Amino acid sequence: MAGGYNEYLASDAQHDRLEVVLVSPRNPLNSGAAARAMANFGFSRLTVVAPYAPIWREARSAVGAPQLLREARETATLAEAVADCTLVLGTGSLTYRKPEQPVVKLPELASLVRRELERGGRIAVVFGPEKHGLTREDLAFCHVLVEIPTDTLQPSMNLGQAVAVCLYELSVRAFSELAVRAFTELTVQALAPQESAPETTEFPEQAIRPLISNAVSHPCAEKKAQGWGTESFGSQESESDRERATTEPAAPSGTLDLLVGLIEETMQAAGYSPRSMQAANRHDLRLLVRRLALSPHDARRFLGLFRRILWRLNKRVPRPHDVSPRSHP
Numbered sequence: 001m002a003g004g005y006n007e008y009l010a011s012d013a014q015h016d017r018l019e020v021v022l023v024s025p026r027n028p029l030n031s032g033a034a035a036r037a038m039a040n041f042g043f044s045r046l047t048v049v050a051p052y053a054p055i056w057r058e059a060r061s062a063v064g065a066p067q068l069l070r071e072a073r074e075t076a077t078l079a080e081a082v083a084d085c086t087l088v089l090g091t092g093s094l095t096y097r098k099p100e101q102p103v104v105k106l107p108e109l110a111s112l113v114r115r116e117l118e119r120g121g122r123i124a125v126v127f128g129p130e131k132h133g134l135t136r137e138d139l140a141f142c143h144v145l146v147e148i149p150t151d152t153l154q155p156s157m158n159l160g161q162a163v164a165v166c167l168y169e170l171s172v173r174a175f176s177e178l179a180v181r182a183f184t185e186l187t188v189q190a191l192a193p194q195e196s197a198p199e200t201t202e203f204p205e206q207a208i209r210p211l212i213s214n215a216v217s218h219p220c221a222e223k224k225a226q227g228w229g230t231e232s233f234g235s236q237e238s239e240s241d242r243e244r245a246t247t248e249p250a251a252p253s254g255t256l257d258l259l260v261g262l263i264e265e266t267m268q269a270a271g272y273s274p275r276s277m278q279a280a281n282r283h284d285l286r287l288l289v290r291r292l293a294l295s296p297h298d299a300r301r302f303l304g305l306f307r308r309i310l311w312r313l314n315k316r317v318p319r320p321h322d323v324s325p326r327s328h329p
Helices: 026-042 065-071 110-118 161-193 206-215 219-225 240-249 251-267 275-290 296-315
Strands: 020-025 046-049 073-075 087-092 103-106 122-129 144-147
Touching: 020 026, 020 161, 026 046, 026 065, 026 161, 073 240, 087 110, 110 122, 110 161, 251 275, 251 296
Parallel strands: 020 046, 020 122, 046 073, 087 122, 087 144, 103 144
Antiparallel strands: none
């Protein structure tokens, strides 16, 4: 981790739980600029989905981050790129699209990200290609759409700039508060009087006061004091579900896609809709399961339920009340 003014930012372990995903970037220079922005803020996990140019790893614009670009993961699909992520954040503007998922403005994103990090989740921030951004199909894999506030006369941003702005916001609003909180706890423990020390030993409050003052004056602390970010995400939950949600990360995207495939197969076996509607049904199911914000436990229960239904539909075993009475001459 860098020294100086960055020494209190998030740890490498926290940075390791955030993935930057570039979908079909066209210009290798933009991929390099994105990698450079990641390095500026201490992030290193980059995935590139179906890039256009085969030489994107050699972009000269990745100043100070050539190794990050060389070690980036390449996948064929967005589903594969975010399979192990529990919170997938699509980015873009609302100028030319009608969102089908919750929209969160970038400055208001920190509380959602911080909550997922605190319960051990993994996060993906997804950026679309330069020409048109994320498609409707791409956004179906995202839990929320993150809107970057821009002027209506020029709503689009360069890919590298968009990555830099998003990572800066997350660093100062989400990751840095986690770091300040952890550092404060460690410092208090280190400066607290030991059991064997004389009773006259006083706690050196002056040593910790500046740090606590900085934590209180942090933008996130101020917003939290105003009640910002306390609204619930997703549908209404019971007390037990809410308690589990605060300690357990959400089901990963790969599990949700497995559930979507199973529900779709069950719908086909039941003759739910004509074949021409299958693509539309699949799209709607991807959105639906992400709006539910399922825990891993709930996702497993749904998988078991639909496997049983599918088995019954395929087995077609007559049940007693389904058997029609024999006709007698």
